[in-house]
Amino acid sequence: MSEALGAGMEEPSDRDGAFPRLSDEQRERFRKLGEVRAVRPGDVLFREGDPGGYDFFVVESGAVAVVQGYGHENRVIAIHGAHRFLGELNLLTGSPPLLTAVVRDAGEVLQVPVSQLRTIVSSDEALSNLILRAFLARRSIMIDLGAGVKVVGSRYSRDTRRLREFLARNRMPYQWMDLEDDEEADKLLHALGIEAGETPVVVGGAGVLRNPSNGELAAMLGLGSRGEPPAMCDLVIVGGGPAGLAAALYGASEGLDTQAIDAVAFGGQASTSARIENYLGFPTGISGSELAERAQLQARRLGARLVVPAQAVGLVEADGHYAIEIEGGDAINGRTVIVATGAQYRRLDLPDIERYEGAGVYYAATQSEAQTCAADPVVIVGGGNSAGQAAMFLSQHASSCRLLIRGGDLAKSMSRYLVDEIERREQVEVLVHSEIVELRGEDALEAVVVADPSTGQRTELEAKALFVFIGASPHTGWLSGHVAMDEHCFVLTGRDVQGADLALFGDEQPFFLETSRPGIFAVGDVHSGSIKRVASAVGEGSMAVRLVHQHLARR
Ligand SMILES: Cc1cc2nc3c(=O)[nH]c(=O)nc-3n(C[C@H](O)[C@H](O)[C@H](O)COP(=O)(O)OP(=O)(O)OC[C@H]3O[C@@H](n4cnc5c(N)ncnc54)[C@H](O)[C@@H]3O)c2cc1C
Numbered sequence: 001m002s003e004a005l006g007a008g009m010e011e012p013s014d015r016d017g018a019f020p021r022l023s024d025e026q027r028e029r030f031r032k033l034g035e036v037r038a039v040r041p042g043d044v045l046f047r048e049g050d051p052g053g054y055d056f057f058v059v060e061s062g063a064v065a066v067v068q069g070y071g072h073e074n075r076v077i078a079i080h081g082a083h084r085f086l087g088e089l090n091l092l093t094g095s096p097p098l099l100t101a102v103v104r105d106a107g108e109v110l111q112v113p114v115s116q117l118r119t120i121v122s123s124d125e126a127l128s129n130l131i132l133r134a135f136l137a138r139r140s141i142m143i144d145l146g147a148g149v150k151v152v153g154s155r156y157s158r159d160t161r162r163l164r165e166f167l168a169r170n171r172m173p174y175q176w177m178d179l180e181d182d183e184e185a186d187k188l189l190h191a192l193g194i195e196a197g198e199t200p201v202v203v204g205g206a207g208v209l210r211n212p213s214n215g216e217l218a219a220m221l222g223l224g225s226r227g228e229p230p231a232m233c234d235l236v237i238v239g240g241g242p243a244g245l246a247a248a249l250y251g252a253s254e255g256l257d258t259q260a261i262d263a264v265a266f267g268g269q270a271s272t273s274a275r276i277e278n279y280l281g282f283p284t285g286i287s288g289s290e291l292a293e294r295a296q297l298q299a300r301r302l303g304a305r306l307v308v309p310a311q312a313v314g315l316v317e318a319d320g321h322y323a324i325e326i327e328g329g330d331a332i333n334g335r336t337v338i339v340a341t342g343a344q345y346r347r348l349d350l351p352d353i354e355r356y357e358g359a360g361v362y363y364a365a366t367q368s369e370a371q372t373c374a375a376d377p378v379v380i381v382g383g384g385n386s387a388g389q390a391a392m393f394l395s396q397h398a399s400s401c402r403l404l405i406r407g408g409d410l411a412k413s414m415s416r417y418l419v420d421e422i423e424r425r426e427q428v429e430v431l432v433h434s435e436i437v438e439l440r441g442e443d444a445l446e447a448v449v450v451a452d453p454s455t456g457q458r459t460e461l462e463a464k465a466l467f468v469f470i471g472a473s474p475h476t477g478w479l480s481g482h483v484a485m486d487e488h489c490f491v492l493t494g495r496d497v498q499g500a501d502l503a504l505f506g507d508e509q510p511f512f513l514e515t516s517r518p519g520i521f522a523v524g525d526v527h528s529g530s531i532k533r534v535a536s537a538v539g540e541g542s543m544a545v546r547l548v549h550q551h552l553a554r555r
Helices: 024-031 114-123 125-145 158-169 183-192 214-221 242-253 268-272 288-301 367-372 385-394 416-424 499-505 534-554
Strands: 035-039 044-046 056-068 075-080 100-112 149-153 174-178 201-204 207-210 233-238 258-261 305-307 312-318 321-326 331-339 343-345 377-381 400-404 428-431 435-440 447-451 458-462 465-468 472-474 520-522
Touching (some): 024 056, 024 100, 024 125, 056 114, 100 114, 114 125, 125 288, 149 158, 149 183, 174 183, 183 201, 201 214, 207 214, 233 242, 233 321, 233 534, 242 258, 242 268, 242 331, 242 534, 258 331, 268 288, 288 305, 331 534, 367 385, 367 465, 377 385, 377 458, 385 400, 520 534
Parallel strands (some): 149 174, 233 258, 258 305, 377 400, 377 465, 400 428
Antiparallel strands (some): 035 100, 056 100, 312 321, 321 331, 435 447, 447 458
């Protein structure tokens, strides 16, 4: 049966550098590190879900099929012919394979242990770029194809949503089978002997999980670092957005024993941005998820341990170090702590809002968003200064600009100078007593429906872009009572720590980015007065590591 897998199927084209062929010279390099062996149709090179990870294979001759659900579903995802190589991102992270590789046409393969692949990756820039680009592109293709585990669950189930979000944020390919209208979902459950009441279930090469916790699912997929942390780390970083990832990278590369944890996924808010246009070094922009994936690989390669999911729920100070308490009962000890838990931009409570994020719904109004909606009608929601500044800025680019507030008086929440400017600016129309109740549009936003809460009257407004500025709340509940915070619960650092909050410093002052507790630093969106940009978060993450060294030297 397996001989026929992928029979007659062509190799995919080298779309986005996903399936390059290695040159004679490049294969020669690998031949020195690996072994060439003959293979026959049906030979399995690696198997979906195998906890031991897998080796790097180059096809010398013949062809190999990459298959999802080998032995039952037998869905052929790709064929690799002569001089192409197998594998994807998880080869570099040591996680179990998501697919099975089965020889279709007899020939020879070159098998290279993954440790040797890493040697090449760190010494040959051209080859390393070729492989990394292919692995990143393959991960995107697999996500598009849903070529990974299956999630069977109802669209109305909160746990189904939780599992899907966890997989999506961690950039894991998966196929969702909705119990509500997918007959295949029923058939699969029946075949597995699982009742609908036991869903959601996750079905993968490593087995079946019934309504797993995020931690159980992460263990199945081999996400994050494995093994116990040492009894004491030099540096524990809480939060793995751009700020935390930068701190992890610099901490590890500058000789600190560094452990970073994230409650859900590394990458943070930045990884939800379809395209980051303003990050230095990427003239045509970079997708947030690719930036996050690259940063994770880099931080790991330089020795940082990245653990996910691990939500900090408390902090204890003991014997001159800190213990970060993790949900579920574990604790991680560190001589120093960098808090990088970010902030959550408040979203409008509307069904489907995620569908439009990046496709009409924005949380920042920079030049790039302005270009996206140039000469289009835009709507801004929010009554604070950020909404007012956005209105002033966007009105120079958009065909029309409406600013919506719930209350009846803009001056109640916005600075007077801005209110005056808005009143003078003809292009800005302020709509009071207005609440957005619906978003409309096929592939992208086309209109919003606005209701007057007191009368219920609804109006449709044409809008190619909706800018949401209704505030952000920091993830600092777990730190409450331990470090000084501003009135909105953002962490105070450096010179902003004043008065009685300086008590623990004696004659000294906190370093820039240091909180009211010596040795605990706060970086990125979580600290009071932050810039709320990827670049500034990364800059602060790296700066804090330098200050960690200074703190350790001061003790
Ligand atoms: C849709 C969108 C688009 C954006 N586009 C751009 C852009 O184009 N350019 C730009 O410069 N900026 C952009 N931003 C802003 C930018 O993403 C943020 O300023 C940046 O991500 C902040 O980084 P951070 O590391 O401080 O926090 P975050 O990115 O918020 O990361 C914080 C991390 O901490 C984790 N965490 C929270 N609480 C806990 C806990 N208790 N325990 C463990 N982990 C925890 C979270 O899971 C998260 O991963 C955008 C933001 C959004 C939402």
